[in-house]
């Protein structure tokens with residue numbers, strides 16, 4: 001599973017990082033989401049999906065290849 005962020009949509013709440021800090025971080029300059037692990041390993045998929053689902057802006061996108 002792959003995950004991406006749309007930076008123009010992200011508002012920097014950091015909720016994704018709270019839910020899954022292995023995959024989502026925060027950009028130190030703009031305070032927006034930074035993907036730390038674009039290729040999410042199977043053991044983190046559930047946590048990463050929850051983070052994507054809980055992004056209030058819909059700024060995160062999953063692709064399954």
Ligand code: SF4
Pocket residue numbers: 005009010011012013014015016017032033054055056057058059060
């Ligand atoms: S929860 Fe969504 S809007 Fe908030 S920092 Fe993460 S990607 Fe950005």
